Amino acid sequence: KQKTAYEIVSRDWSSDVCSSDLPIALGLLLAATHVLAQEALLQRLDDALSYQSPGGFFRSDLSGLVDVEGYFIDQRPPGLLFGKDDLFNPRLSLFLDTHFGDQFYSLVQFRADRGFDPGFKPDGAARFDEYLLRWTPWADGRLNLQAGKFATVFGKWVQRHDSWQNPFITAPLAYENVTTITDQTAPGTPGAFLGRRAVPDAKATWLPVIWGPAYTSGASVFGQLAKFDYAFEFKNASISSRPTAWDARDNGWEHPTVSARLAHTPNAAWNYGVSASHGAYLLPAAEATLPAGYGRGSYRQTTFGTDLSWSHHGWQVWGEAMVARFQVPRVGNADTFTYFVEGKYKFTPELFAALRWNQQLFGTVPDGAGGAQHWDRNIFRVDTALGYRFTRHLQGKLQYSVAHENGPVQQGEQLLAAQLTVKF
Numbered sequence: 141k142q143k144t145a146y147e148i149v150s151r152d153w154s155s156d157v158c159s160s161d162l163p164i165a166l167g168l169l170l171a172a173t174h175v176l177a178q179e180a181l182l183q184r185l186d187d188a189l190s191y192q193s194p195g196g197f198f199r200s201d202l203s204g205l206v207d208v209e210g211y212f213i214d215q216r217p218p219g220l221l222f223g224k225d226d227l228f229n230p231r232l233s234l235f236l237d238t239h240f241g242d243q244f245y246s247l248v249q250f251r252a253d254r255g256f257d258p259g260f261k262p263d264g265a266a267r268f269d270e271y272l273l274r275w276t277p278w279a280d281g282r283l284n285l286q287a288g289k290f291a292t293v294f295g296k297w298v299q300r301h302d303s304w305q306n307p308f309i310t311a312p313l314a315y316e317n318v319t320t321i322t323d324q325t326a327p328g329t330p331g332a333f334l335g336r337r338a339v340p341d342a343k344a345t346w347l348p349v350i351w352g353p354a355y356t357s358g359a360s361v362f363g364q365l366a367k368f369d370y371a372f373e374f375k376n377a378s379i380s381s382r383p384t385a386w387d388a389r390d391n392g393w394e395h396p397t398v399s400a401r402l403a404h405t406p407n408a409a410w411n412y413g414v415s416a417s418h419g420a421y422l423l424p425a426a427e428a429t430l431p432a433g434y435g436r437g438s439y440r441q442t443t444f445g446t447d448l449s450w451s452h453h454g455w456q457v458w459g460e461a462m463v464a465r466f467q468v469p470r471v472g473n474a475d476t477f478t479y480f481v482e483g484k485y486k487f488t489p490e491l492f493a494a495l496r497w498n499q500q501l502f503g504t505v506p507d508g509a510g511g512a513q514h515w516d517r518n519i520f521r522v523d524t525a526l527g528y529r530f531t532r533h534l535q536g537k538l539q540y541s542v543a544h545e546n547g548p549v550q551q552g553e554q555l556l557a558a559q560l561t562v563k564f
Contacts, residue, residue, distance in 0.1 A: 182533045186564050199239040206562040207231040207303050209258065211555065216340050218521075218543060218552030219316035220352065222259035229258040233269075233302070245274045247290075256383040257352070269355050283363045289386060291353040292379050293360060293371035294399045294415045295460055296447035298353045308525045309539045309557045311352055312480040313498035314462055318346045318551075319476065320516045323381065323422050326429040326469035330508035333471050337517055341551055347380040347421065349443065349464045349478060349500075354379045357388040358396070369403040369413070378421040378441050380464075385423060395420035395437045409452055415445040421466065430469055439467040454486040468505070474515045475503035482523075490530070496523040517547035535561045 189202040209229040217223055231253035238246045249270035255261035256269070272288030291298045297312055310316065320336035322345045327333035336342075358375035377385045378397045385391040397419025405411045421441040422430075430436070445462035461479035468474050478500035486492045498521040504512040521543035529535050541555040 179531050179533060182562070182564050186533070189564070197241050201237045203235045203237070204564050205231075205233040205303055206564075207233070208560045209309060210558045211258065212557070213552050214554045215550055215552050217259070218541075218555060219310060219313075220257040220318070220343065220348070221310075221552070222255065222257060222343060223262070227259050229254055231303075242279060243276050245276070247272050247274075281364045283361070285359070285361055287359040289355055289357040289388070290360070291355055292350070292375070292399055292417075293362065293373050293401045294350065294354070294379050294417050294443070295401070295445055295462070296403075296411075296413060296449060296458065297460060301353050303559060303561045304535060304563050307482070307484045307492065307494035307527060307537075308496060308523050309537055309559045310523065310541065310555075312460070312482070312496065313500055313519070313521055314460065314478040314480060315348065315350045315352055317348050317478070317498075317500055317519060318343050319348060319502075321347045321380070321421070321466045321468070321474065322426075323347055323385075324425045326422075326426055326431075327471060330471050330506050333468060333505070334507055334513055334515060337515070337547060338549065340549055347382070349462060349476065350379045351382055354381065354386070355383070356381060356386045356397070367405050369405070370401070372398070372400045374398055375419070378419045379417050379443060380421055380441055381423075391423065395422075397441075403447075410448075410450055412448045413446070415443075415447070415462075417441070417443045434469065439469055441466050456484045458482045471505050471515075473503075474505055476516070477501045477503075490528055492527050494523075494525040494527070496525075497521075498523065517545040517549070519543060519545045533563050535563070537561075 190200065192199045207230070209231070211217070211221060211227040211229065213221070213226055217227065221227060231251065234250045236248040247270060248268060250266070251269050252264070252266040255265055270288070270290050272286055272290045274284055274286040276284050297315060300306060301311065318341040320333070322342070324345045356375040356377045358373055360371060360373035362369070362371035375397045376388050376393050377391045379399060381391070397417060399415070399417035401413055401415040403411060403413030419440060420436050422436040422439055424436070427436060441464060443462055443464040445460060447458070447460040450457045459479070459481045461477070463475065463477045466474045480496055480498040482494065482496040484492055484494040499519070501518050502514045502516040505515045507513045521541055523539060523541045525537055525539045527535060527537040537559045539555070539557040543553055545551065
């Protein structure tokens with residue numbers, strides 16, 4: 141029997157709240173109080189973390205975000221949240237922006253957290269998520285050449301994915317919903333592939349359509365011509381690849397991915413664009429499980445997307461839709477369609493609210509018995525958020541999400557999350 145959205149929302153949470161919730165909530169409240177008391181210190185720190193040479197040729201700025209998050213989950217964690225229970229997730233992000241004259245720019249992003257995705261490394265981890273060098277030969281921005289490890293050009297959400305700009309705490313469904321596609325082993329039969337629908341998400345081996353901002357390694361060419369923006373990239377891994385494959389040392393260049401986006405801005409209120417990506421998604425570990433005579437390059441992910449954004453006074457609206465095809469060994473083409481529509485309204489310069497509708501639908505594949513079945517569980521999710529900018533250095537957000545999958549296994553039908561962000 142399918143549940144209605146009302147039945148999901150009206151569920152009594154009183155039996156699901158665990159004893160760890162109160163310390164997390166109190167910790168977030170105490171952290172916010174402490175930051176407000178240190179506002180003057182943060183302002184002085186903000187002013188001190190920059191340097192410019194006497195002639196102005198060399199300019200460098202160090203900035204950062206400190207995020208403290210709490211996730212309260214009624215079931216298995218949804219999306220790219222790892223673990224089994226409620227989750228406390230601190231994160232430090234540092235950004236070093238450096239300009240050499242008017243033509244050269246570099247960026248280095250360092251992060252210390254509990255894994256790129258919350259809970260993936262419970263004991264903590266530190267790494268460089270981005271490092272790039274950019275050359276801009278002309279001041280009008282018509283051409284930029286960039287190399288390093290950086291976010292994908294596919295789609296529009298990636299351009300506003302950090303915790304200070306994202307009205308929500310989590311990513312849209314397209315960027316975090318784990319499907320039954322795996323990059324580490326090939327299914328033995330169509331039945332084995334379809335059998336994954338009946339088990340919880342195996343996040344250590346399964347993939348979403350796009351893994352967050354996809355900080356893969358490679359080179360890109362982008363720029364602006366009149367009211368058009370263009371971007372092309374050549375990367376070492378697919379847009380669905382996991383963070384452990386993003387560095388060129390971990391996943392080489394044998395099977396690269398090519399992605400592109402073209403956008404038009406007719407006026408200050410509107411922007412719309414189209415994106416495409418094509419490349420192999422299997423990792424080297426899958427080689428031994430492939431059919432004889434086939435390699436990783438024989439199985440690719442092809443994704444097309446479109447995006448639209450609009451803003452007027454206190455309103456901001458974004459929407460993206462994408463269709464992806466994964467070529468699955470011994471199965472065939474596995475297609476999926478996913479989209480989201482997101483709106484944000486600023487009641488005051490400090491207070492805002494946001495609402496997002498997400499949905500993902502899955503096509504059919506042969507079942508090996510003469511028929512065809514949907515290869516994963518259709519899903520919808522509604523995200524709501526309330527945010528407040530206490531100062532130019534401190535922001536708080538609350539998010540409540542309700543989701544439902546078309547099947548017996550659910551991944552966090554309800555999610556309550558809180559986030560405190562310090563920006564310097």
